[in-house]
Amino acid sequence: MLRKLRLFTPGPTPLLPAAARAMAAADVHHRTADFRALYAKTLLALQTFIGTKHDVLMLAASGSGAMEASVSNLTSPGDKVLVLSAGKFGERWRDIAKAFGCAVEMVNAPYGETWKMADVGAKLGGAGGKDIRCVYLQATESSTGVRHDVEAVAKVLRETGSDALLVVDAITGLGTTRLDVDAWGIDVVIGGSQKAVMVPPGLAYLAVSERAWQRAAAAKSPRYYFDLARERKAAAKGESAFTPATALIAGLAAALDYIREAGNGDLAAGRNALIANAETAAAMTRAAAEALGLKLYAKQSPAPALTAIAPPEGMDSGVIVKAFRDEFAAVVANGQGEMKGQMFRIAHLGYYDYLDTIAIIGALEHVLAKVGAPRHIEFGAGLRAAQEAYAKAAPRLLGAAR
Numbered sequence: 205m206l207r208k209l210r211l212f213t214p215g216p217t218p219l220l221p222a223a224a225r226a227m228a229a230a231d232v233h234h235r236t237a238d239f240r241a242l243y244a245k246t247l248l249a250l251q252t253f254i255g256t257k258h259d260v261l262m263l264a265a266s267g268s269g270a271m272e273a274s275v276s277n278l279t280s281p282g283d284k285v286l287v288l289s290a291g292k293f294g295e296r297w298r299d300i301a302k303a304f305g306c307a308v309e310m311v312n313a314p315y316g317e318t319w320k321m322a323d324v325g326a327k328l329g330g331a332g333g334k335d336i337r338c339v340y341l342q343a344t345e346s347s348t349g350v351r352h353d354v355e356a357v358a359k360v361l362r363e364t365g366s367d368a369l370l371v372v373d374a375i376t377g378l379g380t381t382r383l384d385v386d387a388w389g390i391d392v393v394i395g396g397s398q399k400a401v402m403v404p405p406g407l408a409y410l411a412v413s414e415r416a417w418q419r420a421a422a423a424k425s426p427r428y429y430f431d432l433a434r435e436r437k438a439a440a441k442g443e444s445a446f447t448p449a450t451a452l453i454a455g456l457a458a459a460l461d462y463i464r465e466a467g468n469g470d471l472a473a474g475r476n477a478l479i480a481n482a483e484t485a486a487a488m489t490r491a492a493a494e495a496l497g498l499k500l501y502a503k504q505s506p507a508p509a510l511t512a513i514a515p516p517e518g519m520d521s522g523v524i525v526k527a528f529r530d531e532f533a534a535v536v537a538n539g540q541g542e543m544k545g546q547m548f549r550i551a552h553l554g555y556y557d558y559l560d561t562i563a564i565i566g567a568l569e570h571v572l573a574k575v576g577a578p579r580h581i582e583f584g585a586g587l588r589a590a591q592e593a594y595a596k597a598a599p600r601l602l603g604a605a606r
Protein backbone atom coordinates (compact mmCIF):
# COMPACT_ATOMS: atom_id res chain seq x y z
CA MET A 205 0.00 0.00 0.00
CA LEU A 206 0.95 3.65 -0.21
CA ARG A 207 2.61 5.08 2.82
CA LYS A 208 2.10 8.77 3.56
CA LEU A 209 4.74 10.35 5.73
CA ARG A 210 3.07 11.58 8.92
CA LEU A 211 4.57 13.19 11.99
CA PHE A 212 3.32 12.00 15.36
CA THR A 213 6.22 13.62 17.22
CA PRO A 214 5.79 16.19 20.01
CA GLY A 215 7.54 18.77 17.86
CA PRO A 216 7.72 19.25 15.00
CA THR A 217 4.01 18.55 14.62
CA PRO A 218 2.03 18.37 11.35
CA LEU A 219 1.98 21.60 9.40
CA LEU A 220 -1.37 23.36 9.02
CA PRO A 221 -2.06 23.64 5.24
CA ALA A 222 -3.15 27.28 5.56
CA ALA A 223 0.12 28.05 7.37
CA ALA A 224 2.13 26.32 4.64
CA ARG A 225 0.41 28.46 1.98
CA ALA A 226 0.99 31.66 3.95
CA MET A 227 4.67 30.78 4.35
CA ALA A 228 5.11 30.07 0.64
CA ALA A 229 3.67 33.51 -0.13
CA ALA A 230 5.75 35.37 2.48
CA ASP A 231 8.02 37.18 0.04
CA VAL A 232 8.30 40.33 2.14
CA HIS A 233 10.78 42.75 3.63
CA HIS A 234 10.51 43.17 7.37
CA ARG A 235 10.99 46.95 7.55
CA THR A 236 7.77 47.74 5.72
CA ALA A 237 4.34 48.92 6.83
CA ASP A 238 2.75 45.67 5.64
CA PHE A 239 5.06 43.51 7.68
CA ARG A 240 4.84 45.77 10.74
CA ALA A 241 1.06 45.34 10.62
CA LEU A 242 1.42 41.55 10.43
CA TYR A 243 3.96 41.53 13.28
CA ALA A 244 1.79 43.67 15.56
CA LYS A 245 -1.33 41.64 14.73
CA THR A 246 0.47 38.38 15.48
CA LEU A 247 1.77 39.63 18.85
CA LEU A 248 -1.73 40.73 19.78
CA ALA A 249 -3.19 37.37 18.76
CA LEU A 250 -0.49 35.54 20.74
CA GLN A 251 -1.48 37.53 23.82
CA THR A 252 -5.01 36.17 23.52
CA PHE A 253 -3.80 32.67 22.67
CA ILE A 254 -1.55 32.63 25.77
CA GLY A 255 -4.28 34.33 27.83
CA THR A 256 -2.27 37.21 29.25
CA LYS A 257 -2.16 40.98 29.38
CA HIS A 258 1.64 40.92 29.67
CA ASP A 259 3.96 41.92 26.84
CA VAL A 260 4.47 39.18 24.29
CA LEU A 261 7.66 38.86 22.24
CA MET A 262 8.78 36.63 19.40
CA LEU A 263 12.35 35.43 18.90
CA ALA A 264 13.90 33.84 15.82
CA ALA A 265 15.03 30.73 17.68
CA SER A 266 13.80 27.32 18.67
CA GLY A 267 12.07 27.16 22.04
CA SER A 268 15.35 26.76 23.87
CA GLY A 269 16.33 30.28 22.79
CA ALA A 270 13.48 31.71 24.85
CA MET A 271 14.51 29.44 27.74
CA GLU A 272 18.02 30.85 27.58
CA ALA A 273 16.64 34.40 27.36
CA SER A 274 14.62 33.72 30.52
CA VAL A 275 17.83 32.94 32.36
CA SER A 276 20.18 35.53 30.86
CA ASN A 277 17.68 38.39 31.19
CA LEU A 278 16.41 37.61 34.70
CA THR A 279 19.49 36.56 36.66
CA SER A 280 22.93 37.79 37.66
CA PRO A 281 25.85 35.39 38.11
CA GLY A 282 25.65 33.81 41.55
CA ASP A 283 21.88 34.23 41.88
CA LYS A 284 20.16 31.36 43.60
CA VAL A 285 17.46 29.79 41.41
CA LEU A 286 15.24 26.75 41.86
CA VAL A 287 14.73 24.27 39.03
CA LEU A 288 11.87 21.79 39.27
CA SER A 289 12.91 18.87 37.12
CA ALA A 290 11.43 15.53 36.15
CA GLY A 291 12.86 14.91 32.71
CA LYS A 292 15.16 16.06 29.94
CA PHE A 293 13.58 19.51 29.60
CA GLY A 294 13.80 20.14 33.33
CA GLU A 295 17.46 19.20 33.07
CA ARG A 296 17.80 21.73 30.27
CA TRP A 297 16.70 24.49 32.69
CA ARG A 298 19.35 23.28 35.14
CA ASP A 299 22.06 23.29 32.46
CA ILE A 300 21.18 26.75 31.13
CA ALA A 301 21.08 28.23 34.63
CA LYS A 302 24.48 26.68 35.38
CA ALA A 303 25.90 28.03 32.11
CA PHE A 304 24.98 31.53 33.27
CA GLY A 305 26.59 31.02 36.66
CA CYS A 306 23.46 30.65 38.78
CA ALA A 307 23.58 28.73 42.06
CA VAL A 308 21.07 26.05 41.12
CA GLU A 309 18.85 24.36 43.69
CA MET A 310 16.84 21.37 42.49
CA VAL A 311 13.62 19.61 43.29
CA ASN A 312 13.66 16.37 41.30
CA ALA A 313 10.97 13.81 40.63
CA PRO A 314 11.63 10.45 38.98
CA TYR A 315 11.04 10.28 35.23
CA GLY A 316 7.33 9.67 34.60
CA GLU A 317 6.25 11.46 37.78
CA THR A 318 5.72 14.98 39.04
CA TRP A 319 7.01 16.72 42.17
CA LYS A 320 5.57 16.58 45.63
CA MET A 321 4.41 20.08 46.48
CA ALA A 322 5.73 19.54 50.02
CA ASP A 323 9.25 19.30 48.54
CA VAL A 324 8.73 22.52 46.57
CA GLY A 325 7.39 24.22 49.70
CA ALA A 326 10.35 22.95 51.77
CA LYS A 327 12.81 24.55 49.33
CA LEU A 328 10.98 27.86 49.05
CA GLY A 329 9.96 28.11 52.70
CA GLY A 330 13.07 26.48 54.21
CA ALA A 331 16.46 27.90 55.15
CA GLY A 332 17.75 30.09 52.33
CA GLY A 333 14.43 29.84 50.52
CA LYS A 334 14.00 33.59 50.57
CA ASP A 335 17.16 33.97 48.46
CA ILE A 336 15.65 32.07 45.53
CA ARG A 337 15.27 34.58 42.72
CA CYS A 338 13.56 32.50 40.05
CA VAL A 339 11.72 29.20 39.83
CA TYR A 340 12.01 27.36 36.51
CA LEU A 341 9.74 24.51 35.46
CA GLN A 342 7.84 22.88 32.59
CA ALA A 343 4.06 22.91 32.26
CA THR A 344 4.32 19.59 30.47
CA GLU A 345 7.51 17.53 30.38
CA SER A 346 7.61 16.30 26.80
CA SER A 347 10.34 13.73 27.49
CA THR A 348 8.09 11.72 29.82
CA GLY A 349 4.56 12.79 28.86
CA VAL A 350 3.84 14.23 32.30
CA ARG A 351 1.72 17.28 33.05
CA HIS A 352 2.95 19.29 36.01
CA ASP A 353 0.63 21.30 38.24
CA VAL A 354 1.74 24.88 37.56
CA GLU A 355 -1.17 26.30 39.53
CA ALA A 356 -0.08 24.37 42.63
CA VAL A 357 3.52 25.60 42.28
CA ALA A 358 2.23 29.18 41.96
CA LYS A 359 0.23 28.64 45.14
CA VAL A 360 3.30 27.39 47.02
CA LEU A 361 5.15 30.54 45.93
CA ARG A 362 2.39 32.72 47.36
CA GLU A 363 2.03 30.72 50.57
CA THR A 364 5.74 30.82 51.34
CA GLY A 365 5.87 34.57 50.66
CA SER A 366 8.55 33.98 48.03
CA ASP A 367 9.23 36.82 45.64
CA ALA A 368 10.92 34.51 43.14
CA LEU A 369 9.85 34.94 39.54
CA LEU A 370 7.84 32.02 38.18
CA VAL A 371 9.14 30.99 34.74
CA VAL A 372 7.23 28.30 32.87
CA ASP A 373 8.38 26.42 29.79
CA ALA A 374 4.95 25.82 28.28
CA ILE A 375 6.39 24.90 24.91
CA THR A 376 4.14 21.83 24.80
CA GLY A 377 1.80 23.20 27.48
CA LEU A 378 0.31 26.09 25.51
CA GLY A 379 -2.64 24.90 23.45
CA THR A 380 -2.85 21.60 25.36
CA THR A 381 -3.45 22.55 28.99
CA ARG A 382 -5.26 25.36 30.77
CA LEU A 383 -2.86 28.00 32.09
CA ASP A 384 -4.31 31.08 33.76
CA VAL A 385 -1.09 33.03 33.32
CA ASP A 386 -1.90 36.37 34.95
CA ALA A 387 -4.21 35.09 37.71
CA TRP A 388 -1.72 32.46 38.83
CA GLY A 389 1.14 34.96 38.70
CA ILE A 390 3.27 33.35 36.00
CA ASP A 391 6.00 35.86 35.21
CA VAL A 392 7.33 34.31 32.03
CA VAL A 393 5.59 31.73 29.88
CA ILE A 394 7.28 30.31 26.80
CA GLY A 395 5.93 28.71 23.63
CA GLY A 396 7.42 27.37 20.41
CA SER A 397 6.21 27.39 16.82
CA GLN A 398 6.65 23.67 16.09
CA LYS A 399 4.25 22.52 18.80
CA ALA A 400 0.50 23.23 19.20
CA VAL A 401 0.52 26.22 16.83
CA MET A 402 1.19 23.97 13.84
CA VAL A 403 4.07 25.78 12.10
CA PRO A 404 7.66 24.62 11.52
CA PRO A 405 10.43 25.05 14.11
CA GLY A 406 12.35 28.30 14.40
CA LEU A 407 10.14 30.72 16.27
CA ALA A 408 9.90 31.05 20.03
CA TYR A 409 7.40 33.30 21.79
CA LEU A 410 7.08 34.38 25.38
CA ALA A 411 5.02 36.62 27.67
CA VAL A 412 6.85 38.72 30.26
CA SER A 413 5.29 40.26 33.40
CA GLU A 414 5.96 43.73 34.80
CA ARG A 415 7.78 42.17 37.76
CA ALA A 416 10.03 40.31 35.34
CA TRP A 417 10.78 43.54 33.44
CA GLN A 418 11.88 45.18 36.69
CA ARG A 419 14.15 42.24 37.42
CA ALA A 420 15.54 42.29 33.87
CA ALA A 421 16.52 45.93 34.27
CA ALA A 422 18.76 45.03 37.23
CA ALA A 423 19.97 41.58 36.11
CA LYS A 424 23.61 41.45 35.06
CA SER A 425 24.08 38.21 33.14
CA PRO A 426 25.51 38.75 29.67
CA ARG A 427 23.12 38.89 26.75
CA TYR A 428 23.17 40.25 23.24
CA TYR A 429 20.96 38.50 20.66
CA PHE A 430 18.37 37.55 23.27
CA ASP A 431 18.02 40.99 24.84
CA LEU A 432 14.36 41.06 25.87
CA ALA A 433 14.25 44.79 26.74
CA ARG A 434 15.55 45.59 23.28
CA GLU A 435 12.94 43.28 21.73
CA ARG A 436 10.22 44.93 23.80
CA LYS A 437 11.16 48.36 22.50
CA ALA A 438 11.19 47.12 18.91
CA ALA A 439 7.93 45.19 19.34
CA ALA A 440 6.15 48.36 20.47
CA LYS A 441 6.80 49.67 16.93
CA GLY A 442 5.75 46.42 15.22
CA GLU A 443 9.34 45.39 14.69
CA SER A 444 11.95 43.00 16.01
CA ALA A 445 15.49 43.94 17.02
CA PHE A 446 17.02 41.70 14.35
CA THR A 447 15.67 40.20 11.13
CA PRO A 448 12.56 38.28 12.14
CA ALA A 449 11.60 34.83 10.84
CA THR A 450 9.20 36.45 8.36
CA ALA A 451 7.82 33.28 6.77
CA LEU A 452 7.26 31.59 10.12
CA ILE A 453 5.43 34.65 11.39
CA ALA A 454 3.19 34.64 8.32
CA GLY A 455 2.50 30.96 8.98
CA LEU A 456 1.82 31.60 12.65
CA ALA A 457 -0.61 34.40 11.80
CA ALA A 458 -2.52 31.99 9.54
CA ALA A 459 -2.52 29.32 12.24
CA LEU A 460 -3.87 31.75 14.83
CA ASP A 461 -6.60 32.73 12.31
CA TYR A 462 -7.44 29.04 12.00
CA ILE A 463 -7.63 28.66 15.78
CA ARG A 464 -9.85 31.75 15.97
CA GLU A 465 -12.19 30.21 13.36
CA ALA A 466 -12.34 27.04 15.47
CA GLY A 467 -13.72 29.31 18.20
CA ASN A 468 -16.25 30.91 15.86
CA GLY A 469 -14.34 34.18 15.81
CA ASP A 470 -13.17 34.03 19.44
CA LEU A 471 -9.48 33.15 19.65
CA ALA A 472 -9.57 32.24 23.35
CA ALA A 473 -12.49 29.89 22.66
CA GLY A 474 -10.54 28.44 19.74
CA ARG A 475 -7.55 27.86 22.03
CA ASN A 476 -9.83 26.05 24.46
CA ALA A 477 -11.15 23.94 21.60
CA LEU A 478 -7.56 23.05 20.67
CA ILE A 479 -6.95 22.01 24.28
CA ALA A 480 -10.10 19.86 24.27
CA ASN A 481 -8.97 18.33 20.98
CA ALA A 482 -5.63 17.26 22.47
CA GLU A 483 -7.39 15.96 25.59
CA THR A 484 -9.71 13.78 23.51
CA ALA A 485 -6.91 12.39 21.33
CA ALA A 486 -4.85 11.68 24.46
CA ALA A 487 -7.76 9.94 26.19
CA MET A 488 -8.31 7.77 23.10
CA THR A 489 -4.63 6.85 22.93
CA ARG A 490 -4.30 6.03 26.63
CA ALA A 491 -7.40 3.86 26.51
CA ALA A 492 -6.08 2.02 23.45
CA ALA A 493 -2.63 1.44 24.95
CA GLU A 494 -4.09 -0.03 28.11
CA ALA A 495 -6.53 -2.19 26.18
CA LEU A 496 -3.54 -3.58 24.28
CA GLY A 497 -1.81 -4.46 27.53
CA LEU A 498 0.79 -1.69 27.33
CA LYS A 499 1.87 0.41 30.28
CA LEU A 500 1.70 4.17 30.27
CA TYR A 501 4.99 5.79 31.17
CA ALA A 502 3.28 8.71 32.93
CA LYS A 503 0.66 7.12 35.13
CA GLN A 504 0.16 9.74 37.78
CA SER A 505 -0.39 12.86 35.71
CA PRO A 506 -0.46 12.26 31.96
CA ALA A 507 -0.22 15.27 29.66
CA PRO A 508 -2.73 15.86 26.87
CA ALA A 509 0.17 17.01 24.66
CA LEU A 510 1.52 13.53 24.12
CA THR A 511 1.27 9.97 25.38
CA ALA A 512 4.43 8.11 26.38
CA ILE A 513 3.93 4.35 26.21
CA ALA A 514 6.30 1.68 27.51
CA PRO A 515 7.09 -1.18 25.09
CA PRO A 516 6.14 -4.75 26.03
CA GLU A 517 8.42 -6.12 28.75
CA GLY A 518 11.89 -6.96 27.49
CA MET A 519 11.50 -5.11 24.17
CA ASP A 520 13.44 -2.02 23.12
CA SER A 521 11.01 0.69 22.04
CA GLY A 522 13.29 1.47 19.09
CA VAL A 523 11.89 -1.67 17.44
CA ILE A 524 8.40 -0.19 17.64
CA VAL A 525 9.51 3.25 16.44
CA LYS A 526 11.22 1.62 13.46
CA ALA A 527 8.25 -0.59 12.61
CA PHE A 528 5.93 2.44 12.60
CA ARG A 529 8.26 4.15 10.16
CA ASP A 530 8.97 1.15 7.93
CA GLU A 531 5.44 -0.14 7.67
CA PHE A 532 3.38 3.06 7.81
CA ALA A 533 5.84 5.99 7.35
CA ALA A 534 4.54 7.23 10.69
CA VAL A 535 7.13 9.06 12.76
CA VAL A 536 6.72 8.53 16.48
CA ALA A 537 9.35 9.59 19.02
CA ASN A 538 11.63 7.29 20.99
CA GLY A 539 12.65 8.16 24.56
CA GLN A 540 15.28 10.86 25.02
CA GLY A 541 18.64 10.38 26.71
CA GLU A 542 18.62 7.57 29.28
CA MET A 543 14.97 6.91 28.44
CA LYS A 544 15.86 5.83 24.89
CA GLY A 545 14.47 2.36 24.32
CA GLN A 546 12.04 2.64 27.23
CA MET A 547 9.09 4.33 25.53
CA PHE A 548 7.56 5.54 22.34
CA ARG A 549 5.76 8.86 22.30
CA ILE A 550 2.68 9.75 20.26
CA ALA A 551 1.79 13.44 20.01
CA HIS A 552 -1.66 15.02 20.21
CA LEU A 553 -0.78 18.71 20.21
CA GLY A 554 -1.87 20.85 17.30
CA TYR A 555 -3.19 19.57 14.02
CA TYR A 556 -4.45 16.06 14.83
CA ASP A 557 -8.00 14.93 14.35
CA TYR A 558 -10.05 11.83 15.04
CA LEU A 559 -8.93 10.05 11.88
CA ASP A 560 -5.24 10.69 12.60
CA THR A 561 -5.67 9.33 16.09
CA ILE A 562 -7.61 6.25 15.04
CA ALA A 563 -5.08 5.61 12.27
CA ILE A 564 -2.06 5.64 14.58
CA ILE A 565 -3.87 3.32 17.00
CA GLY A 566 -4.80 0.94 14.18
CA ALA A 567 -1.18 1.04 13.03
CA LEU A 568 -0.02 0.36 16.60
CA GLU A 569 -1.99 -2.90 16.60
CA HIS A 570 -0.23 -4.02 13.41
CA VAL A 571 3.15 -2.91 14.72
CA LEU A 572 2.72 -4.85 17.97
CA ALA A 573 1.63 -7.97 16.09
CA LYS A 574 4.58 -7.64 13.72
CA VAL A 575 7.31 -7.11 16.31
CA GLY A 576 6.11 -10.14 18.22
CA ALA A 577 4.60 -8.64 21.32
CA PRO A 578 4.57 -11.38 23.95
CA ARG A 579 0.85 -11.03 24.42
CA HIS A 580 -1.52 -11.96 21.59
CA ILE A 581 -2.73 -8.83 19.83
CA GLU A 582 -6.41 -8.98 19.09
CA PHE A 583 -7.01 -6.60 16.19
CA GLY A 584 -9.59 -4.01 17.14
CA ALA A 585 -9.06 -4.11 20.90
CA GLY A 586 -7.21 -0.80 20.96
CA LEU A 587 -9.46 0.74 18.34
CA ARG A 588 -12.56 -0.20 20.26
CA ALA A 589 -11.23 1.33 23.47
CA ALA A 590 -10.33 4.50 21.56
CA GLN A 591 -13.76 4.68 19.93
CA GLU A 592 -15.39 4.27 23.31
CA ALA A 593 -13.21 7.05 24.75
CA TYR A 594 -14.19 9.28 21.83
CA ALA A 595 -17.88 8.54 22.26
CA LYS A 596 -17.61 9.24 25.97
CA ALA A 597 -15.83 12.55 25.38
CA ALA A 598 -18.51 13.53 22.81
CA PRO A 599 -16.31 16.40 21.62
CA ARG A 600 -17.71 19.48 19.96
CA LEU A 601 -16.87 19.25 16.26
CA LEU A 602 -14.82 22.04 14.73
CA GLY A 603 -14.87 23.41 11.19
CA ALA A 604 -12.94 21.57 8.50
CA ALA A 605 -9.78 23.27 7.28
CA ARG A 606 -9.58 24.28 3.68
Ligand SMILES: *Cc1c(COP(=O)(O)O)cnc(C)c1O
Binds near residue numbers: 266375
Ligand atom coordinates in the same frame (compact mmCIF):
# COMPACT_ATOMS: atom_id res chain seq x y z
C1 LIG B 1 10.24 21.12 22.29
C2 LIG B 1 10.45 21.53 23.68
C3 LIG B 1 11.42 22.48 24.06
C4 LIG B 1 12.24 23.25 23.10
O1 LIG B 1 12.99 22.54 22.28
P1 LIG B 1 13.60 23.23 20.99
O2 LIG B 1 14.17 22.06 20.30
O3 LIG B 1 14.60 24.20 21.44
O4 LIG B 1 12.47 23.90 20.27
C5 LIG B 1 11.52 22.84 25.37
N1 LIG B 1 10.72 22.32 26.31
C6 LIG B 1 9.78 21.43 26.00
C7 LIG B 1 8.90 20.93 27.10
C8 LIG B 1 9.61 20.99 24.69
O5 LIG B 1 8.66 20.10 24.39
